Amino acid sequence: MRKAALMMVLAAVSAAALPVGLKAQTANGSVSATAIVEANLTVSVAENLHFGSIQPTMGSTVSPGGPPAGAGQTLGALQVDHNSDVSVSAVVPATLTHTGGSTLPVTFSCGYSASATGALIGAAAACNTLPDVAHPDDGTPVTTFLQVGGSINGADTAAAVPGTYTGNVVFTLTAQY
Amino acid sequence: MARVFRLNGSTRHAAMPPSAPPAPALALALALALAPAPADGQISIFASKNLDFGILTPGAPLTVLPDDGQRRGELELLADGEVTIVVDVPAAMTSMTGRSLPLYFESGDLWLRFRKGDRTVPFAPGLPVTIRIPRGQGGVFVWIGGTADPPARQQPGRYSATLTVRVIAPGT
Numbered sequence: 644m645r646k647a648a649l650m651m652v653l654a655a656v657s658a659a660a661l662p663v664g665l666k667a668q669t670a671n672g673s674v675s676a677t678a679i680v681e682a683n684l685t686v687s688v689a690e691n692l693h694f695g696s697i698q699p700t701m702g703s704t705v706s707p708g709g710p711p712a713g714a715g716q717t718l719g720a721l722q723v724d725h726n727s728d729v730s731v732s733a734v735v736p737a738t739l740t741h742t743g744g745s746t747l748p749v750t751f752s753c754g755y756s757a758s759a760t761g762a763l764i765g766a767a768a769a770c771n772t773l774p775d776v777a778h779p780d781d782g783t784p785v786t787t788f789l790q791v792g793g794s795i796n797g798a799d800t801a802a803a804v805p806g807t808y809t810g811n812v813v814f815t816l817t818a819q820y
Numbered sequence: 821m822a823r824v825f826r827l828n829g830s831t832r833h834a835a836m837p838p839s840a841p842p843a844p845a846l847a848l849a850l851a852l853a854l855a856p857a858p859a860d861g862q863i864s865i866f867a868s869k870n871l872d873f874g875i876l877t878p879g880a881p882l883t884v885l886p887d888d889g890q891r892r893g894e895l896e897l898l899a900d901g902e903v904t905i906v907v908d909v910p911a912a913m914t915s916m917t918g919r920s921l922p923l924y925f926e927s928g929d930l931w932l933r934f935r936k937g938d939r940t941v942p943f944a945p946g947l948p949v950t951i952r953i954p955r956g957q958g959g960v961f962v963w964i965g966g967t968a969d970p971p972a973r974q975q976p977g978r979y980s981a982t983l984t985v986r987v988i989a990p991g992t
Contacts, residue, residue: 668989672865673982674893676913678873678882678921678968682976726878727976780917782878782973820915820977 682727682818683784689759692719692751692791692812702797707754707790708763719791720759721814726784728819729776735769739795739808747800747808751793759788767792770812775819789814863899863989871964871983876921879972886931886942886965893964895985900955904988905932907964909945913979921979924967931963 694703695715705711711718723729733753738746753770754763764787765774776787791812871893873882884891897903907930912920927944932951934940935958943949953959962985 668863670863670865670897670987672867672895672897672962672985672987674867674870674895674964674985676871676873676893676910676923676966676968676981676983678876678913678970678979680876680878680921680970680974680976680979683878726973780975782971782975818976820975 680820682820683725684727684729684816684818685724686814686816687722689720689722689788690717692793693717694793694795697795697800699803700797700801702795702800704794705792707752707767707792708756708761710760711792718760719793719812720756721789721791722759723776723787723789723816724784725776725778725787725818726782728778728780729787730817730819731773731776731789732815732817733770733773734813735771736810736812739810741804741806741808743804743806745804745806745808747795747803749793749795749810751791751812753792754790756788756790757786759790761788763790770814776816863897863903863987865895865897865962865985865987867893867895869894871966873968876968876970876974878970878974878976881967881969883967884965886929886963888965893962893966893983895962895964896959897962897985897987898959899987899989900953900957900959902950902952902990904948904950904990905943905962906948906986906988907943907945907962908984908986909966910981910983913968913981915975915977915979917975917977919975919977919979921974922969922971923981924969925965926967929965929967931961931965933961933963935959935961 692705693716694705695713697703705716705718735751737748739749740746751770752767753773754767755765755776756763778785871884872891873884876882886892909925910923912922914920925945928942930943930945932941941951964983
């Protein structure tokens with residue numbers, strides 16, 4: 644019994660006499676590199692929307708997608724220079740306002756095009772329900788025109804006070820990325 | 821008589837009850853205690869600041885220097901003794917949509933900065949650098965600069981990448 648215990652002690656000491664290999668310690672850390680590449684988005688008014696001169700009981704319509712046919716009419720257009728998708732929202736008035744305070748009901752319609760009076764890319768829509776301005780997602784600078792048309796009903800002009808009526812459609816464009 | 825054991829790299833001593841009988845386990849512990857004690861190898865590293873290139877304009881490269889306290893990446897390494905450090909850097913940052921934005925790192929973009937004194941050791945990405953941190957110095961900072969180089973037609977968006985710092989404290 645005592646001999647066995649002694650052998651166990653000797654075995655333990657022998658094992659301890661061998662070179663002790665200490666395991667290397669490792670640790671990993673990480674940091675992020677971050678950047679934001681800003682979008683290029685500029686918007687300018689290419690043309691205001693004009694309904695022209697309207698006789699009482701007569702209406703006027705200016706449609707997106709081509710040059711207006713009526714005398715004195717112009718199609719409204721915003722020139723949008725962008726390098727990403729762009730979302731569009733609009734606050735659309737329901738009436739045009741006379742300098743004396745009278746109002747004239749109006750509706751608006753909008754669409755996208757490659758030119759101020761050219762054919763539409765996609766369909767016309769209410770100006771406050773437009774889809775995003777699409778971009779090929781390759782970073783290239785692109786110019787898109789947001790055409791703005793509208794319509795005034797003849798029935799609403801019958802009793803309208805003569806004069807100039809104006810209104811503002813306010814667009815908010817936001818680069819998407 | 822003392823019983824010695826190791827716990828997480830530090831040496832602890834505990835009193836041995838005088839009446840304890842000898843045993844093989846005790847003999848082994850004694851033998852181990854006679855071996856040269858290794859240098860403390862406890863290392864830890866943590867990030868304290870990301871490498872922030874801020875807002876970039878397509879076509880305009882931007883370089884962040886490692887001594888730019890606002891924008892450099894920074895990690896703090898707590899250790900003493902000899903350590904080997906390797907920083908693995910990516911070739912590009914990526915956006916959520918998978919777009920890439922090239923990144924460049926040169927040898928002067930990575931610094932080891934000792935916590936005490938003004939000693940700075942520049943080193944290159946991807947290559948190991950070995951230093952000895954004197955006991956009591958606390959460790960070093962890893963300062964990381966670099967260059968982001970968005971091409972003229974870089975897609976707008978948020979880009980990010982992960983830089984990994986590996987630290988090895990060799991055994992004896």
